[in-house]
Amino acid sequence: MENKEGKLGFTAFAENWNGRLAMLGFLIGIATELMTGKGILAQLGLM
Template sequence: METQEPKFGFTRFAETWNGRLAMLGFAIGLATEFITGQGILSQLGLM
């Protein structure tokens, strides 16, 4: 009997891409703060 990997939920493929995109977003956030000299809250007008 074959075991099928679930199509939804916490699959290895989904978690790998989630981690990669999270790291990309974090790097873009740091670069934006470095370039503008303002934090994210200042950029959004909350501070």
């Protein structure tokens, strides 16, 4: 039997992109907080 890797699910390609996008989102959140002087929850009106 051949061992075929699926295109959906927890593949190395998907995990790499997930990690990269998470790091980018975190960096954008920190930059926005530094520019506005408000935390993320305050910007969303939750505090």
